Amino acid sequence: MKHKILIIEDEKRLLRILKLVLEDNGYQVKTARDGQQGIDVWTQWSPDVVMTDLQMKPVGGMAVLKFGRLNFPKIPLIILTAFGSIETAVTAMKTGAFDFLSKPVDHKQLLEIIEQALVTNKKEPKSLEDLIGSSAQMEQIKKDIILFASTSSSVLINGESGTGKEIAARAIHEASERQKGPFIKINCAAIPKELIESELFGHIKGAFTGAFKDRKGAFRQADKGVLFLDEIGDLPIELQAKLLHAVEEKTVMPVGANNPIPVSVKILSATNLNLETMINESNFRADLYYRLNTVSLHMPALRNKSEDIGKLTLFFIKKFCQEFKKPVLNITDNAMQALESHSWPGNVRQLKNVMERTALTCTQDTITCDHLPENIKAAEPQPISQNIETNDLDMATQEQNLMIAALERCGWNQSNASKELGITRSALRYRLQKYGIKK
Ligand SMILES: Nc1ncnc2c1ncn2[C@@H]1O[C@H](COP(=O)(O)OP(=O)(O)OP(=O)(O)O)[C@@H](O)[C@H]1O
Ligand SMILES: [Mg+2]
Structure with a gap:
């Protein structure tokens, strides 16, 4: 060109x-x-x-x-x-x-x-424009994205819920030479166990009851592009060996087929679980872990890069005001301070949701503390804001702590707690069930 x-x-x-x-x-x-x-x-x-x-x-x-x-x-x-x-x-x-x-x-x-x-x-490809933030951590993440996009290596992205794992995966795809190829996402936690193999590798007609016609499967759909395996920690152990085989051999075997089919796919995976702990507990295969984790990207919790909160807030205000066809709202220093000192257990997703609601409901031209949700405008340091994120703290434990803390604050009302966490109610229910958390 x-x-x-x-x-x-x-x-x-x-x-x-x-x-x-x-x-x-x-x-x-x-x-x-x-x-x-x-x-x-x-x-x-x-x-x-x-x-x-x-x-x-x-x-x-x-x-x-x-x-x-x-x-x-x-x-x-x-x-x-x-x-x-x-x-x-x-x-x-x-x-x-x-x-x-x-x-x-x-x-x-x-x-x-x-x-x-x-x-x-x-220097700054378009793909990074969606990733807001100029904290030292975000600058390093942007550099890593460019570097990882330039190789064929698999990338494992970890971080708490709502920290931007998916947006980072999409940025790697867009910054890579596979950008013109597809970006296919599979959520390993959302697909019933018995369907995952066919979702990933496809099947041929008649392979099992209900297989009325051939199905390509995610690997072949992602050929010449990127396959994003979200919530990889939830992939059933029985399927992990098959995934490893496909990644190593660069071929897939559809259910019911006899011959492997070659594919060219860059694998990105994401999880908020600690796979190393899962390996120790024999719930995740070490060989697959090393294969997926050729390089890794850690998305920090928002409370650990609070200097980005201001930029993100202004970005979301502008975005939602434009969407709602309103003049862009201002925000007072006090309101911004309250946002900056909040602990954001649901990370960027939660901040985004709060700003969407605020942009919609604020009828003045400036957002003040009064327009913010009760728990945020109080600007009290939450117990959670104590840096519980350390590299060796199990992320699953952190996630459970965050959910319990949010539920406690909301008197165990799941609807309010999910709003505070910035996740859907069904996602909260799913996670509570997964960890067996009950009042
Ligand atoms: N740095 C950022 N700049 C702009 N938007 C962001 C940023 N990080 C996250 N977001 C937004 O926050 C929301 C959550 O991000 P994303 O879905 O990538 O998180 P996640 O880590 O995959 O969460 P989960 O573990 O729950 O799947 C998305 O709407 C995304 O666009
Ligand atoms: Mg995600």
Whole structure:
């Protein structure tokens, strides 16, 4: 794919030469003769890099720069400056230009700068735009996502419920060269035990009662793409050996078939259980664990990256106000402080749900503490906010602690507790049953 370069310059001769040099080096080029024309082409054509002169009439390069920063902040813009106007170029750099080139333009330098600009442009792929947060942990996670996306290795993602395991898996898919292939998700906890094999590997017609026609199964559906095995800790032990075989041999055997079928799939899996503990208790196969966990990604609990709460809150307010077709609401410092000091047992999902409800119900133009749910506006440190997340604390135990704490606070009302945890009532019921928790 050819990269697209937009050049905005009023000197006809220079414009022609720059276009020739760049086209000669494999770029696709469009030109404009002043700022306004340039802005129009930019909007319609989506170039990868923009170069602009500063002194042009009627609309100059600074207007282009401001337009770009506001509307296309990720697109690098290079300033072309006449001899003697370096100062203006420096001002432009401070306003966010990528670099400047002085005239007469040195062709070798031109090509080098364009190349550098394209590399910078690639740094933050689109897939990461959905992952909000700039805490040190999130910055590291974004780097890991890019790294893990570039290999064929399997990735195991762990973290409490609602921390963003699925959104991270989707980001790995989108950042990888398999992005054009499918992303298929299987929730191992939600499928009845007897159906999982056929869900994963497919079956042939007549393989068992009710198998009226052939079924492809998730592995083959995900061919040339990504298979996301959610809640992998809930995969029945009987099926773990079959999964291991499929992952190692890169083939699947549909139920009732005699011949294995080759597949090319990148496996991502997620769990909030501690698989190592499960291995010790013989509930999870160690060989499968090592195969799935070639590399691992830990999604931290929200209370352990509370510096991201502000950004996430503003992001969700904007998102929901736009969805509800309302002007974007402001939020007071006090309300933000209450959100920042809450323990968020249901993590980002819970914050998202609270902001959705608040955006819907707030009838003023500013969110204050009064608009927040009772338990949050109290801003009292919850017992849970004591850092119970440590690497060696079993995640299943943590999950149980969180559920019990939420239930206690809500007088064991499951509906209210599930709201506080940010999960559905049936999900809470399922988990209570799973751990045998009763009042
Ligand atoms: N960093 C983030 N930026 C924006 N949205 C986020 C972020 N992390 C999580 N979310 C949102 O929070 C919700 C929960 O995230 P997700 O489903 O990925 O969590 P999970 O870890 O898979 O939870 P569970 O264990 O319950 O399946 C989603 O709506 C997701 O979009
Ligand atoms: Mg999930």
